Amino acid sequence: MARKAVATKAKAQSNVPEFSREQETEAYREMLLIRRFEEKAGQMYGMGLIGGFCHLYIGQEAVVTGVTMASKKGVDAQITGYRDHGHMLVMGLDPKGVMAELTGREAGLSRGKGGSMHMFSNEHRFYGGNGIVGAQVSLGTGLAFAAKYRGDGSVSLAYFGDGAANQGQVYESFNMAKLWSLPVVFIIENNKYAMGTSIERAAATTDLSTRGASFNIPGEQVDGMDVRLVHDAAERAIEHARSGKGPYILEMLTYRYRGHSMSDPAKYRTKDEVTKYRQERDPIEQVKVRLLEAGYETEESLKKIEADIRAIVTEAADFATTAPEPDAAELWTDITVSA
Amino acid sequence: MPNILMPALSPTMEEGKLAKWLVKVGDTVKSGDVLAEIETDKATMEVESVDEGVVKALLIAEGTDNVKVNTPIALILGEGETAEAAPAPAAAPAAEAAPSMIEAEAPAPAPTVAAAPAAPKFEAQGDPDLPAGVEMVEMTVRQALNEAMAEELRRDKDVFIIGEEVAEYQGAYKITQNLLQEFGPERIIDTPITEHGFAGLAVGAAFAGLRPIVEFMTWNFAMQAIDQIINSAAKQLYMSGGQVKAPIVFRGPNGVASRVGAQHSQDYSAWYSHVPGLTVIAPYSAADAKGLLKAAIRSPNPVVFLENEILYGSTGLVPKVDDFVLPIGKARIARSGKDVTIVSFSMGMRYATQATEKLVAAGLDVELIDLRTLRPLDIDTVIASVKKTGRLVTVEEGWPQGGIGADISARVMEQAFDYLDAPILRVTGKDVPMPYAANLEKLALPNVDEVIAAVNAVTYRS
Numbered sequence: 001m002a003r004k005a006v007a008t009k010a011k012a013q014s015n016v017p018e019f020s021r022e023q024e025t026e027a028y029r030e031m032l033l034i035r036r037f038e039e040k041a042g043q044m045y046g047m048g049l050i051g052g053f054c055h056l057y058i059g060q061e062a063v064v065t066g067v068t069m070a071s072k073k074g075v076d077a078q079i080t081g082y083r084d085h086g087h088m089l090v091m092g093l094d095p096k097g098v099m100a101e102l103t104g105r106e107a108g109l110s111r112g113k114g115g116s117m118h119m120f121s122n123e124h125r126f127y128g129g130n131g132i133v134g135a136q137v138s139l140g141t142g143l144a145f146a147a148k149y150r151g152d153g154s155v156s157l158a159y160f161g162d163g164a165a166n167q168g169q170v171y172e173s174f175n176m177a178k179l180w181s182l183p184v185v186f187i188i189e190n191n192k193y194a195m196g197t198s199i200e201r202a203a204a205t206t207d208l209s210t211r212g213a214s215f216n217i218p219g220e221q222v223d224g225m226d227v228r229l230v231h232d233a234a235e236r237a238i239e240h241a242r243s244g245k246g247p248y249i250l251e252m253l254t255y256r257y258r259g260h261s262m263s264d265p266a267k268y269r270t271k272d273e274v275t276k277y278r279q280e281r282d283p284i285e286q287v288k289v290r291l292l293e294a295g296y297e298t299e300e301s302l303k304k305i306e307a308d309i310r311a312i313v314t315e316a317a318d319f320a321t322t323a324p325e326p327d328a329a330e331l332w333t334d335i336t337v338s339a
Numbered sequence: 340m341p342n343i344l345m346p347a348l349s350p351t352m353e354e355g356k357l358a359k360w361l362v363k364v365g366d367t368v369k370s371g372d373v374l375a376e377i378e379t380d381k382a383t384m385e386v387e388s389v390d391e392g393v394v395k396a397l398l399i400a401e402g403t404d405n406v407k408v409n410t411p412i413a414l415i416l417g418e419g420e421t422a423e424a425a426p427a428p429a430a431a432p433a434a435e436a437a438p439s440m441i442e443a444e445a446p447a448p449a450p451t452v453a454a455a456p457a458a459p460k461f462e463a464q465g466d467p468d469l470p471a472g473v474e475m476v477e478m479t480v481r482q483a484l485n486e487a488m489a490e491e492l493r494r495d496k497d498v499f500i501i502g503e504e505v506a507e508y509q510g511a512y513k514i515t516q517n518l519l520q521e522f523g524p525e526r527i528i529d530t531p532i533t534e535h536g537f538a539g540l541a542v543g544a545a546f547a548g549l550r551p552i553v554e555f556m557t558w559n560f561a562m563q564a565i566d567q568i569i570n571s572a573a574k575q576l577y578m579s580g581g582q583v584k585a586p587i588v589f590r591g592p593n594g595v596a597s598r599v600g601a602q603h604s605q606d607y608s609a610w611y612s613h614v615p616g617l618t619v620i621a622p623y624s625a626a627d628a629k630g631l632l633k634a635a636i637r638s639p640n641p642v643v644f645l646e647n648e649i650l651y652g653s654t655g656l657v658p659k660v661d662d663f664v665l666p667i668g669k670a671r672i673a674r675s676g677k678d679v680t681i682v683s684f685s686m687g688m689r690y691a692t693q694a695t696e697k698l699v700a701a702g703l704d705v706e707l708i709d710l711r712t713l714r715p716l717d718i719d720t721v722i723a724s725v726k727k728t729g730r731l732v733t734v735e736e737g738w739p740q741g742g743i744g745a746d747i748s749a750r751v752m753e754q755a756f757d758y759l760d761a762p763i764l765r766v767t768g769k770d771v772p773m774p775y776a777a778n779l780e781k782l783a784l785p786n787v788d789e790v791i792a793a794v795n796a797v798t799y800r801s
Binding site: 145 | 344345346348349350352371381382384386389408453456499525530537538540543544545547548549567571577578579580582615618
């Protein structure tokens with residue numbers, strides 16, 4: 001295994017780190033919000049209220065939740081591809097604004113002009129929402145460049161999928177990130193399928209955590225269905241980047257339950273495979289079981305959380321359904337900044 | 340709790356077949372449970388439940404074809420909910436009640452797509468007034484560009500230069516000479532040969548508020564990076580509803596150099612000027628190079644700044660003032676005249692200027708316009724000129740199809756058709772990849788004689 005020897009693969013942690021009661025509850029709430037929001041978005045897509053492409057995050061909730069819990073909110077920058085709804089919700093962007101953008105309304109985060117794949121928040125330091133596979137990796141490296149240029153102590157968290165991991169600019173970015181010791185964590189959300197192509201059919205080497213080996217970037221594979229392991233690895237990686245040691249790669253082994261986008265029947269995988277993940281590995285169920293076993297929550301208190309979340313999602317959906325479309329004059333605004 | 344509706348499962352689906360029910364009346368379902376299989380024109384898809392509760396009724400029988408999107412197909416009631424609000428659940432196939440809209444007898448309605456509102460007009464300011472008796476310094480375009488960057492680097496610490504060979508090598512074409520010495524390696528940054536990556540990196544830095552100047556060794560290499568220039572930089576402000584700016588300058592030599600063959604000899608003026616969100620500048624004179632590059636670096640928008648290798652060594656007079664900044668989007672009338680208008684920019688201005696000198700000597704009063712900025716294009720100056728002269732020739736090095744001259748011709752036809760006394764003629768590079776052989780390269784380029792011939796043709800002097 002010469003390749004492994006070259007790779008500076010960080011040692012995987014064997015013990016599962018425990019979450020405090022507060023962390024468990026926070027993780028549960030955040031992940032449940034994503035799940036219910038995405039289910040509602042899927043339903044609204046079916047009703048024709050959401051158009052175009054709509055990529056749901058269902059199944060992958062633990063990744064962005066664990067990473068964000070390990071980050072400094074409002075300080076660290078995050079950027080991702082087109083499967084971006086979950087990132088925005090966990091970062092604290094208004095669910096009403098996200099849903100209203102999905103329905104193309106004036107009150108949407110991009111005033112109805114971006115859509116599912118193009119939402120941003122300077123305030124929360126969320127840089128999208130990028131529709132071109134792999135582009136966010138170079139852009140995210142640039143966010144880290146700005147952090148180092150200014151010495152502001154922030155870290156850039158750049159998410160991309162197993163599909164994007166085969167794009168050329170990813171390696172151009174790895175090279176510069178390491179060459180200049182930029183504070184960036186590359187988070188590969190490996191959900192096994194790049195649209196309909198399994199990783200085995202697309203990648204000559206499927207352990208994506210070693211993709212930084214020729215640049216001497218440390219990497220590790222993480223069970224991306226367990227929010228505690230995600231959080232633990234993210235803390236390590238973010239600390240590495242913030243302390244000036246340069247980039248770090250986290251390959252999150254995760255799974256999306258739904259198709260690539262709403263119009264994908266997902267015939268390239270078996271029903272059993274999906275069922276197995278849902279029944280045995282579900283990130284939310286894992287936390288739920290622990291909450292009950294530890295006595296942190298009861299069936300009744302969990303129902304209360306569920307009702308709270310559903311109320312948030314229903315409010316967002318109602319808002320997004322009734323809010324007005326952008327004024328026709330908006331066609332011509334925001335093309336350039338008037339100097 | 341609402342009825343379950345027939346979902347649209349693709350951007351274009353209008354109806355589908357309810358192939359199979361996977362639940363029955365009385366079943367308890369929760370979020371994520373598969374309720375039914377639906378066949379679309381492309382595939383069989385599963386419909387998952389979003390709601391939790393008990394299936395009270397299945398409103399469409401399985402096997403029903405042509406069920407319209409948004410038809411109620413089932414009723415699920417949650418805990419404590421009653422069926423009062425629900426419509427009577429007769430299992431009537433909706434398809435029969437839905438005649439095709441195309442066959443409807445009613446008269447066809449007029450199109451209801453609202454007309455797009457008019458585009459706002461860009462109003463450029465005029466050039467700044469220079470103080471009386473200002474000293475004019477002769478310098479090369481190279482020096483002018485170098486001074487512009489040095490001055491802006493001194494003025495704003497968020498400005499930095501990134502590109503291949505910009506620092507230690509002092510610039511492949513020496514445009515960044517001595518900047519490393521003054522500003523240090525943190526702000527004058529040599530990159531690996533990695534255009535796609537460093538262009539994207541710089542755009543990301545601009546999103547975070549820095550003001551990068553990206554030097555492409557030539558614009559030919561920027562094709563590796565064009566996705567980041569257009570999809571990331573140019574569209575960001577619009578896609579974010581005005582929230583995220585990309586203040587960045589992409590610059591370097593554009594167009595034809597000399598004897599470097601097809602892959603290194605191309606004019607990208609028309610390519611980038613096509614894109615809303617970008618500002619595109621292509622100066623000819625040393626003064627314009629300086630004043631417009633300073634304006635580009637201060638611009639809050641992404642700017643494509645097209646230089647020309649052959650012009651780097653040409654000299655011109657640049658006013659010696661503290662802060663010489665020129666307006667973006669304003670053409671310069673290089674010579675005022677009344678008989679015929681010649682419009683050009685960048686290297687095309689060299690052919691146009693030499694042709695003008697000869698034509699004026701031959702008694703023709705030529706008006707020569709240097710566009711300077713290609714987007715926003717100062718069409719008003721061109722239109723005003725054509726209304727005066729009635730004749731127009733455009734000159735550029737780029738290919739004819741979809742070129743700058745083609746666009747100007749269309750706009751003049753739209754806005755000043757009645758003022759034209761002759762067809763507009765375009766002088767362009769020939770519609771071929773650039774050949775290497777000296778004689779062929781010469782033939783592929785526009786030249787002074789072609790400009791004179793075109794002017795003679797539109798003034799009916801030939």
